[in-house]
Amino acid sequence: MAEILKMEKIVKEFSNISALNGVDFSVSEGETVAIIGPSGSGKSTLLRSINCLTRITSGKITLNGETFVDTGADGKAKYLPEKQLSKICSETGMVFQHFNLFPHMTTLGNITYAPIKVKGIPKDEAEKRGKELLKLVGLEAKADNYPGHLSGGQKQRAAIARGLAMDPMIMLFDEPTSALDPEITGEVLNVMQQLAAEKRTMIIVTHEMGFAKEVADRVVFMDAGRIVEQGAPKEIFENPKSERLQSFLQSMLRA
Amino acid sequence: MLDVIQQSIPVLLKGTVVAIELMAVTLVFSLPLGMPFALGENSRIKPIKWFCNLYVFVFRGTPLLLQMYFVYFAFPILWNIQIPAFPAAALAFVLNYAAYFAEIYRGGINSIDRGQYEAASSLGLSKAQTMFGVILPQMMRVVLPPVGNEMIVLVKDTALVSVLSVADIMKKTREIQNREVSLAPYLVAAVIYLIITFVLTLWINHMEKNYSKYDEQES
Ligand SMILES: Nc1ncnc2c1ncn2[C@@H]1O[C@H](COP(=O)(O)OP(=O)(O)OP(=O)(O)O)[C@@H](O)[C@H]1O
Ligand SMILES: [Mg+2]
Numbered sequence: 001m002a003e004i005l006k007m008e009k010i011v012k013e014f015s016n017i018s019a020l021n022g023v024d025f026s027v028s029e030g031e032t033v034a035i036i037g038p039s040g041s042g043k044s045t046l047l048r049s050i051n052c053l054t055r056i057t058s059g060k061i062t063l064n065g066e067t068f069v070d071t072g073a074d075g076k077a078k079y080l081p082e083k084q085l086s087k088i089c090s091e092t093g094m095v096f097q098h099f100n101l102f103p104h105m106t107t108l109g110n111i112t113y114a115p116i117k118v119k120g121i122p123k124d125e126a127e128k129r130g131k132e133l134l135k136l137v138g139l140e141a142k143a144d145n146y147p148g149h150l151s152g153g154q155k156q157r158a159a160i161a162r163g164l165a166m167d168p169m170i171m172l173f174d175e176p177t178s179a180l181d182p183e184i185t186g187e188v189l190n191v192m193q194q195l196a197a198e199k200r201t202m203i204i205v206t207h208e209m210g211f212a213k214e215v216a217d218r219v220v221f222m223d224a225g226r227i228v229e230q231g232a233p234k235e236i237f238e239n240p241k242s243e244r245l246q247s248f249l250q251s252m253l254r255a
Numbered sequence: 256m257l258d259v260i261q262q263s264i265p266v267l268l269k270g271t272v273v274a275i276e277l278m279a280v281t282l283v284f285s286l287p288l289g290m291p292f293a294l295g296e297n298s299r300i301k302p303i304k305w306f307c308n309l310y311v312f313v314f315r316g317t318p319l320l321l322q323m324y325f326v327y328f329a330f331p332i333l334w335n336i337q338i339p340a341f342p343a344a345a346l347a348f349v350l351n352y353a354a355y356f357a358e359i360y361r362g363g364i365n366s367i368d369r370g371q372y373e374a375a376s377s378l379g380l381s382k383a384q385t386m387f388g389v390i391l392p393q394m395m396r397v398v399l400p401p402v403g404n405e406m407i408v409l410v411k412d413t414a415l416v417s418v419l420s421v422a423d424i425m426k427k428t429r430e431i432q433n434r435e436v437s438l439a440p441y442l443v444a445a446v447i448y449l450i451i452t453f454v455l456t457l458w459i460n461h462m463e464k465n466y467s468k469y470d471e472q473e474s
Binding site for chain 2: 052053086087089090093096101102103104114117149166
């Protein structure tokens with residue numbers, strides 16, 4: 001399978017903490033990758049650096065053959081100019097833990113806004129496609145509702161549809177169900193499972209071990225800013241090699 | 256008493272027109288003018304930021320009455336041009352209120368969750384698209400109550416222009432009261448101010464209701 005994302009020697013230092021300590025990570029087209037690991041291990045930072053919400057300190061990221069950041073001669077990351085960068089980075093869709101829907105737009109408005117403004121798609125076409133996406137996530141009845149009138153699970157499904165509307169090459173999910181009541185995580189996970197089955201490329205940071213096991217093609221375990229272990233879900237969950245992964249899985253079982 | 260009231264009403268209504276004109280001019284110019292100052296205060300370009308901060312500091316930190324006198328006398332003293340009292344007063348009002356609105360807008364912009372910027376950026380929206388399509392419309396909702404508050408303050412601030420002999424409600428009231436020894440004109444003037452603030456309050460409430468259609472529903 002073609003490699004769609006390649007990250008090399010990624011380092012991210014915040015003022016006094018180093019969140020990523022030289023991470024190498026790549027993703028193939030159509031692959032669903034789950035990232036697990038303890039709090040503060042750098043999962044979000046890794047995910048956010050893929051669509052430029054976090055600027056890395058050094059390293060190289062290539063998305064679909066285009067390198068948008070690389071380490072310069074001075075050892076610091078050099079990004080492409082803003083315009084090109086925003087175009088490349090918008091080729092990944094992001095779903096956030098807290099949805100971040102636009103509260104002043106209807107559900108359909110949330111979904112069509114970027115395609116119309118960024119891609120210049122005509123309004124009626126964008127709305128037609130938006131309605132299809134709403135149907136995909138089971139929200140066709142909520143097209144004209146404002147996000148404030150949706151439940152948490154509905155909001156997150158709308159946010160997924162919003163991300164999909166830009167036809168991203170990769171969908172990124174940062175703990176998409178962590179802000180939801182346990183009873184309704186299922187409706188969001190079902191949508192994601194459906195996307196995985198359609199062979200969309202997805203990277204999912206999650207604490208839902210059952211979901212990772214069932215849906216992911218590959219599970220990546222991070223700790224202290226490094227990828228400690230990765231492999232098929234069966235390997236990772238049933239035959240963890242590193243001690244840190246073993247104790248992490250133990251702690252997840254207890255939780 | 257009754258006939259003083261009767262006499263006062265038409266005179267004071269003329270003053271009311273002047274007061275409302277002043278409010279209208281002030282709002283039409285200061286509401287939009289506050290925005291560049293608000294954005295400027297958040298600017299990463301240091302001189303712009305400093306200028307906007309200084310502007311807001313000066314106009315909020317000195318009395319409107321002083322600013323009004325200053326503008327009125329600045330023209331004849333500095334440039335030897337006599338300008339009529341109304342435009343001078345209006346200019347001071349616009350500059351003053353723009354500073355207050357800038358501060359309110361800035362607070363409104365800063366109250367918008369970072370996640371909104373992140374969502375916009377992840378969708379590939381430009382800085383301008385994010386500002387005008389995502390942040391400012393939400394800011395409107397946030398600033399409506401404090402802006403409404405300032406409008407009410409403005410109604411009463413218009414009385415200040417009487418010191419420049421602009422024939423507003425207050426000036427007219429004083430005129431009648433100089434002729435007739437009676438409190439009646441003050442009562443009529445008070446009622447007029449109350450009516451204006453009442454109507455304004457109704458309108459502000461209506462606007463807030465309009466915006467609340469996309470508020471979170473507590474179920
Ligand atoms: N904006 C920031 N400023 C300073 N430090 C940060 C910032 N964002 C993250 N960090 C730090 O970087 C490290 C990695 O954070 P990150 O959010 O990537 O962890 P995570 O694995 O996503 O954790 P969680 O499971 O709690 O979401 C942490 O020590 C965190 O405190
Ligand atoms: Mg995180």
